[in-house]
Amino acid sequence: MEAERLESSLWVGNKRYRAVLTGWHFNWTEVDKKNRDKKTISVPVAEVVGVEEGRVEILPQKVVEDTDKDFTVFYVKRSSSGGSSGLLWRLGRTQFSCPGRVLRDQWTKHLRAALKTHSPLRPHKLLVFINPFGGKKKGRAIYHSVVAPLFELAGISSHVIVTERANQARDHLLKKDLTGFDGVVCVGGDGMFSEILHGVIGRTQQEAGLCENDPAVALQPCSLHIGIIPAGSTDCVCYATVGAIDPLTSALHIVIGDSQPLDVCSVHDAAALVRYSVSMLGYGFYGDVLAESEKHRWMGPLRYDYSGTMVYLSNRSYAGVVQYLPADPLLSSPRDKTRCLSGCSVCSRSTERLFHSFSDSGSLYSSHFSEFSSDSEGDWVSVEGRFRCVSLTCMSSSCPRSPYGLSPSAHLADGTGDLILVWETNPLGFLKFLYRHTSTQDQFDLPFVEVHRVKAVRFCLPSSKEEESHGETGGGADEEERGYGAAGSRAGSQQHLADGAAGPEKPGGAFLCGLCRSAAPAASVWNCDGEILPVTEILCRVHGQLVRLYARGIEDAAALHGCSEDCDECERRCIFNK
Ligand SMILES: CCCCCCCCCCCCC/C=C/[C@@H](O)[C@H](CO)NC(=O)CCCCCCCCCCCCCCC
Ligand SMILES: Nc1ncnc2c1ncn2[C@@H]1O[C@H](COP(=O)(O)OP(=O)(O)OP(=O)(O)O)[C@@H](O)[C@H]1O
Numbered sequence: 001m002e003a004e005r006l007e008s009s010l011w012v013g014n015k016r017y018r019a020v021l022t023g024w025h026f027n028w029t030e031v032d033k034k035n036r037d038k039k040t041i042s043v044p045v046a047e048v049v050g051v052e053e054g055r056v057e058i059l060p061q062k063v064v065e066d067t068d069k070d071f072t073v074f075y076v077k078r079s080s081s082g083g084s085s086g087l088l089w090r091l092g093r094t095q096f097s098c099p100g101r102v103l104r105d106q107w108t109k110h111l112r113a114a115l116k117t118h119s120p121l122r123p124h125k126l127l128v129f130i131n132p133f134g135g136k137k138k139g140r141a142i143y144h145s146v147v148a149p150l151f152e153l154a155g156i157s158s159h160v161i162v163t164e165r166a167n168q169a170r171d172h173l174l175k176k177d178l179t180g181f182d183g184v185v186c187v188g189g190d191g192m193f194s195e196i197l198h199g200v201i202g203r204t205q206q207e208a209g210l211c212e213n214d215p216a217v218a219l220q221p222c223s224l225h226i227g228i229i230p231a232g233s234t235d236c237v238c239y240a241t242v243g244a245i246d247p248l249t250s251a252l253h254i255v256i257g258d259s260q261p262l263d264v265c266s267v268h269d270a271a272a273l274v275r276y277s278v279s280m281l282g283y284g285f286y287g288d289v290l291a292e293s294e295k296h297r298w299m300g301p302l303r304y305d306y307s308g309t310m311v312y313l314s315n316r317s318y319a320g321v322v323q324y325l326p327a328d329p330l331l332s333s334p335r336d337k338t339r340c341l342s343g344c345s346v347c348s349r350s351t352e353r354l355f356h357s358f359s360d361s362g363s364l365y366s367s368h369f370s371e372f373s374s375d376s377e378g379d380w381v382s383v384e385g386r387f388r389c390v391s392l393t394c395m396s397s398s399c400p401r402s403p404y405g406l407s408p409s410a411h412l413a414d415g416t417g418d419l420i421l422v423w424e425t426n427p428l429g430f431l432k433f434l435y436r437h438t439s440t441q442d443q444f445d446l447p448f449v450e451v452h453r454v455k456a457v458r459f460c461l462p463s464s465k466e467e468e469s470h471g472e473t474g475g476g477a478d479e480e481e482r483g484y485g486a487a488g489s490r491a492g493s494q495q496h497l498a499d500g501a502a503g504p505e506k507p508g509g510a511f512l513c514g515l516c517r518s519a520a521p522a523a524s525v526w527n528c529d530g531e532i533l534p535v536t537e538i539l540c541r542v543h544g545q546l547v548r549l550y551a552r553g554i555e556d557a558a559a560l561h562g563c564s565e566d567c568d569e570c571e572r573r574c575i576f577n578k
């Protein structure tokens with residue numbers, strides 16, 4: 001480390017600076033100023049994007065002035081969030097001048113060597129998939145104008161594939177030679193990310209000889225990192241892992257080789273794996289919204305608001321049996337009012353628990369998930385009744401529409417998911433629940449809502465006999481408590497605002513909800529990260545830290561503090577370098 005230390009005078013414009021490269025930081029302080037602290041700029045070496053000889057600019061266009069005495073350093077610079085929940089990253093650039101070429105070459109050599117030592121996960125070669133039809137169809141333009149120049153600056157070589165059909169990226173990852181690639185970059189939205197996720201997980205299990213269909217198998221964590229350049233109409237995974245939907249911020253996380261582990265839920269039916277999910281598995285309301293929205297794709301992202309309103313008005317609830325395996329309540333709770341932010345201690349402790357406490361082989365837990373054996377049947381909790389929605393989320397699932405997400409205290413990488421049960425309730429109550437997702441108000445502080453931190457969930461439909469008796473009693477929780485009132489409970493599967501049923505605000509007689517005209521289905525569908533599942537009865541298991549993203553979790557401005565010197569305590573979190 002000491003070998004990399006370098007200190008000298010350098011000039012920026014006509015001002016003289018004392019520049020120091022220590023192990024972890026590159027600092028420069030204006031000389032001849034009394035208040036030195038305020039004039040020190042400190043960049044963690046891990047956040048230096050590139051070092052170029054001469055006077056160089058790369059964005060919006062590359063301009064190079066080749067000189068003997070100058071070098072240019074590019075680095076991550078934070079800027080205020082512009083409405084996002086995390087900070088935006090920008091490309092900082094400073095041109096330094098030396099008295100002569102020898103010192104200039106010493107600086108570029110030392111800085112590049114320090115980069116190698118302190119950013120071991122920087123990618124050298126990436127496989128990039130661009131969905132040209134995602135979102136506003138700007139994927140290609142975003143990649144070429146923002147991302148490719150940064151990759152070139154950072155010396156990353158990339159193989160770019162513009163997809164021609166759905167599932168092309170997944171199939172490529174499952175079948176083609178991936179030798180030499182450090183990661184896969186997805187330019188698109190949540191649907192495109194899901195393709196990459198399935199490809200990367202599937203390929204890793206194939207190579208490890210593991211059977212994805214068996215929910216009890218400990219899956220092999222994936223070594224290929226995934227980078228997301230948001231270019232879709234819904235970019236929830238990007239938002240929840242970076243705190244912003246911003247291609248430049250995401251590209252910078254990729255080039256410096258940030259690494260964020262992510263929990264993944266495998267969803268199985270009786271016979272096989274159905275899908276993987278990282279954000280939302282939702283039955284009832286969210287399933288119905290997705291199914292309805294598919295009929296209105298032409299509306300673009302607005303289709304969710306339209307369908308959301310229609311489904312809300314249909315006021316449906318569904319009978320179901322939900323069983324869950326609680327996570328250790330001593331480790332964390334979905335109601336502890338904490339947030340999973342960059343450097344989260346709950347997730348770090350989980351890394352220890354998941355990967356270091358068992359075997360030398362680095363395998364997750366043990367080769368089998370013992371909780372699925374018949375011995376542990378007693379650990380499962382079972383509830384039955386009628387639900388407005390049942391949701392399982394492995395992360396907060398925050399998005400611009402809901403800045404704190406479905407479960408604001410959920411963790412990205414703690415090996416658990418949050419199960420949210422919303423029992424049948426009156427329409428005003430459910431509206432309150434939904435509305436609270438848009439603010440800091442606690443959506444779980446309602447009598448008809450429960451949230452549990454879990455390791456696994458099973459869902460099935462009640463047998464028809466049970467259903468009849470539950471229609472009369474209303475299921476597991478007290479009716480009055482849940483806000484329906486004594487007269488509110490119904491055996492039927494829907495109680496529309498427009499069909500004359502009890503509701504706080506009955507729409508005028510002329511209003512007829514389209515959904516009221518159709519017969520109420522007995523079952524809903526599962527929304528799995530924006531895809532409708534072909535099955536209803538499922539078993540879900542959370543696999544802790546199964547994949548890694550080029551990200552670092554949400555950086556919260558309030559949680560970061562400025563410090564000008566090497567800071568062992570907070571390492572790379574306290575680096576407002578301006
Ligand atoms: C009164 C305002 C209520 C606002 C309620 C906001 C709740 C928002 C919760 C968002 C949760 C997103 C979870 C992420 C899911 C993604 O993996 C997935 C793939 O992209 N997206 C969707 O399935 C897309 C699912 C989209 C669901 C949108 C639901 C919109 C509901 C609007 C209800 C309006 C009721 C108005 C009554 C007059
Ligand atoms: N070339 C292609 N043609 C058609 N579909 C594609 C292509 N490439 C990828 N897809 C599919 O398009 C779907 C949506 O893509 P993506 O998530 O990038 O965009 P989006 O605008 O956010 O989508 P949506 O609005 O449907 O959620 C993905 O599920 C992906 O499988």
Ligand SMILES: [Ca+2]
Pocket residue numbers: 263393394395410411412413414415416417
């Ligand atoms: Ca989690």
